[in-house]
Amino acid sequence: MASHRRPKQPSRARVTVLTTAAAAAVALGSQAANAAPTEKPSKDEVKAKVDKLYEQAEQATEKYNGAKEKQEKLQKEISTIQDNVARGQEEVNELREGLGSMASAQYRSGGIDPSLQLLLSADPDDYLDKASTLDQLSAQQVEALKEIQEKQRELAQQRAEASEKLKDLSSTRTELGEKKKEVQAKLAEAQKLLNTLTAAEKAALQEQEERASRDSGRQALTNPAASASGRAGAAYAAAQTKLGSPYVYGATGPSSFDCSGLTSWAYAQAGVSIPRTSEAQANIGTRIYSQSDLQVGDLVFFFNDLHHVGLYAGNGQVIHAPRTGTVVRYESFSTMGGPFMWGVRV
The missing domain is CATH 3.90.1720.10 (endopeptidase domain like (from Nostoc punctiforme))
Known part of the structure; x- marks a missing residue:
């Protein structure tokens, strides 16, 4: 058989709390409705804020100019190095061709020196590091080898320098982009403030x-x-x-x-x-x-x-x-x- 219990009545304390909370909410709502709206900044206040933003934009602009100048300088330096590397490689190729001509003449006159033959298919540094090879080559061939070795060292150094400058150029371009965004953000913020003026x-x-x-x-x-x-x-x-x-x-x-x-x-x-x-x-x-x-x-x-x-x-x-x-x-x-x-x- 179903139980017919009377619903539990809220306690007097609870009613009092709820009533007080409701009254407070109504009062706050009334205060919010009657509160004066946020005052619009004056012309002079807007000018002061805008001037500060423009100052910050100019600071970023000078950083932007510095990064742009550095980028242009790096691009010129890299271009110069790359031109030097290209010319240096041509010189090395010409020296190798000269050694090839020596080898051909040596072969026609009675056979190519085995050391020179190996040289033409490997790195000259391997020979100059072995004294036993030098006494098997003519003085002219030794000078040609030394010149090739020096040129190759120069080329390796220039290529390494170009590689480092390319990395620097990449980071400079990143900085340039960041400073450009910073300038544009400050200018946009200043314009937004100016738009509040009549x-x-x-x-x-x-x-x-x-x-x-x-x-x-x-x-x-x-x-x-x-x-x-x-x-x-x-x-x-x-x-x-x-x-x-x-x-x-x-x-x-x-x-x-x-x-x-x-x-x-x-x-x-x-x-x-x-x-x-x-x-x-x-x-x-x-x-x-x-x-x-x-x-x-x-x-x-x-x-x-x-x-x-x-x-x-x-x-x-x-x-x-x-x-x-x-x-x-x-x-x-x-x-x-x-x-x-x-x-x-x-």
Whole structure:
């Protein structure tokens, strides 16, 4: 017979807990509904974050430039080594043919020397390591053997060097790809932040930068030393012709530039070859640590890791390619975003 038990009633304590939890959930939900939405960052906050991302992108850009320069250098070195190996192998083949001719003449005159016959089908090193062989060969044959041996050693060394450089080239290409991705990621993140601004806010930021650049340009042009002569003056004059040219990472002109691309291009117009990257440029010429000692056209470096460079324009101003989204322009030392480290007179 079925049992007819009354269902167990929840205890008073349990009801109290459940009621309290429900009330808390309702209260939290009400608070969440009434909470103010996350405030949109201000124009100045966005600018500060974007400037930091652009700084990081430029750091990666200079690493990218260094890897690219190294890749090009390795490619040239490998090509030169491979050409040398090819020529060396031709010389070895010619020397072997010469020994073959000696052997043929020896055979026609009464039989080929067994040592020479073995030589033509094996490595000459085996013979030169055995003194008993040398006394069976003519002086001319011994010299030919020594020359072949030396050539083969050179070829082996060059092939080993080429092999190591090819490995280095492979790792450099990997680094180049990684730095390129890093730059692109930073730029994409900066663009995402900029897209949160209204059209009016973007226009205000652009006008602010353009006004600052115009002011810097006027200050630079009032400097009597702006007509500096010599190669520094010629480099500065070349850079002035590129005012308004867009910044593009990895670019070295003539229509777009990154920071070290502009300085290396400008000095090239003055007939002076300087390194490609800002870090390398910082280690040439004569260092100038005091701003008061700078002359127009000197290279000037900013930030502790020297990832940014421009040309001194006088009156505490610099002409440079700042970052993505900007153009070659004048700017005051005080607004560079990083400390002045030193100048270099080339």
